[in-house]
Amino acid sequence: TDDILRVNDLSTRFFTEQGQVNAVDELELRIERGEVFGIVGESGSGKSVTARSVIDLIDAPGEIVDGEIWFDDAELAERVREDAPDAVDGSFVDLLSVSSAVRQSLRGTSFSMIFQDPESSFNPSLTVGEQLAEAVEVQRRASANPRSTKAKTDSAEYSFGNLLLSTVLPSQQFVTEESRERAIELLELVGIPDPVERADEYPHEYSGGMLQRAMIAQALAGEPDVLIADEPTTALDVTIQAQILDLLDDLQTETGMTILLITHNLGVVARMCDRVGVMYAGEIVERGTLEDVFDDHVHPYTEGLLGSIPELGGANGQLEPIGGNVPSLLDHEMEDRCHFADRCPMAMEDCLDHPPEFDAAGSEDHTVRCVLATQSYTEREALPPNYF
Ligand code: SF4
Ligand code: MG
Numbered sequence: 001t002d003d004i005l006r007v008n009d010l011s012t013r014f015f016t017e018q019g020q021v022n023a024v025d026e027l028e029l030r031i032e033r034g035e036v037f038g039i040v041g042e043s044g045s046g047k048s049v050t051a052r053s054v055i056d057l058i059d060a061p062g063e064i065v066d067g068e069i070w071f072d073d074a075e076l077a078e079r080v081r082e083d084a085p086d087a088v089d090g091s092f093v094d095l096l097s098v099s100s101a102v103r104q105s106l107r108g109t110s111f112s113m114i115f116q117d118p119e120s121s122f123n124p125s126l127t128v129g130e131q132l133a134e135a136v137e138v139q140r141r142a143s144a145n146p147r148s149t150k151a152k153t154d155s156a157e158y159s160f161g162n163l164l165l166s167t168v169l170p171s172q173q174f175v176t177e178e179s180r181e182r183a184i185e186l187l188e189l190v191g192i193p194d195p196v197e198r199a200d201e202y203p204h205e206y207s208g209g210m211l212q213r214a215m216i217a218q219a220l221a222g223e224p225d226v227l228i229a230d231e232p233t234t235a236l237d238v239t240i241q242a243q244i245l246d247l248l249d250d251l252q253t254e255t256g257m258t259i260l261l262i263t264h265n266l267g268v269v270a271r272m273c274d275r276v277g278v279m280y281a282g283e284i285v286e287r288g289t290l291e292d293v294f295d296d297h298v299h300p301y302t303e304g305l306l307g308s309i310p311e312l313g314g315a316n317g318q319l320e321p322i323g324g325n326v327p328s329l330l331d332h333e334m335e336d337r338c339h340f341a342d343r344c345p346m347a348m349e350d351c352l353d354h355p356p357e358f359d360a361a362g363s364e365d366h367t368v369r370c371v372l373a374t375q376s377y378t379e380r381e382a383l384p385p386n387y388f
Helices: 047-054 074-081 100-105 128-144 149-157 177-189 208-220 238-255 266-272 290-294 300-307 349-353 377-381
Strands: 003-016 019-032 036-040 062-072 092-094 111-114 226-230 258-263 275-280 283-289 358-361 363-369
Touching: 003 047, 003 258, 019 047, 019 062, 019 258, 019 283, 036 047, 036 266, 047 062, 047 226, 047 258, 074 092, 074 100, 111 208, 128 177, 128 208, 177 208, 208 238, 238 258, 238 266, 258 266, 266 290, 275 290, 275 300, 283 290, 283 300, 290 363
Parallel strands: 036 258, 036 275, 111 226, 226 258
Antiparallel strands: 003 019, 003 062, 062 092, 275 283, 283 363, 358 363
């Protein structure tokens, strides 16, 4: 397989007054180039923290305390090999072993992120066109001179194809006509009608769906290899949601970029993804192709999620709460056993003794963190069909 990203043993903690929160706990993830990989889970399961860890957007009191994030990029490997030989393995670079300046230089060009709330990606006092042109300009300068720390610093201050516009200088200072033209092209690419006119409008003149499109355009300004979409359609009404998903689908096909899609909606996963990881209490508990996870799932939590939705593939594929309590992710309350044990109807003594391994279940790609993973299919089929 042609992996673009391999995440090993990733742990992200938050050091709060209540204690240490293990938001992401020894997480394993593998994403293939050009696929749409979904992470699905309830809110608080750690899916956003996972995405933000990959793109280096964890702020205090959060911290990535352990793990490796291997990213396949031969050019980057060449660039960092001298300064950080241990961070390089063939064409892969461990993003957690390179300087934060290097990681920042990847924002927008290697990784870009879109969020649920497009307002947060735009400065209300500049036109959409100006901001897109800026994003184009910043990416251009950064990739023209990848070694220059100066370019990286400027990039951090400006947009980053979408990442938090806290301080923006008047764009006219450095936006070229060429960047402006590219901005209009980007608006056209994401399906905004009359892009020349719309470029001169301010964010508040855009509808929610249009602003979502503009945010996607901003994220594409640096032609990223990986687009991370964190609940990109949750705030939109059903028809607009469908349009935005279609757009992402089309853009993926056109550009071949890889998409990491974070969602709590199984219908969105079924519609968009090639492979999916089900997240629970800071861990991916089941991972595989759509077929593995929807039809041949093994983990009782996956079963619970699927059992809890009335009908798949529709816009109503919202996760319903499953009986029992989500475990505390506070370190001092976490016990050394399966995180799902308290809610699991299949729990047995083994599950309480030690945390289950992440085991292959049938096919190589289908991996499950549950003692049931290693049981044969016939044994599993003897289980009650609907535990919940
Ligand atoms: Fe349930 Fe045990 Fe599997 Fe955990 S390891 S999900 S408790 S069967
Ligand atoms: Mg979230």
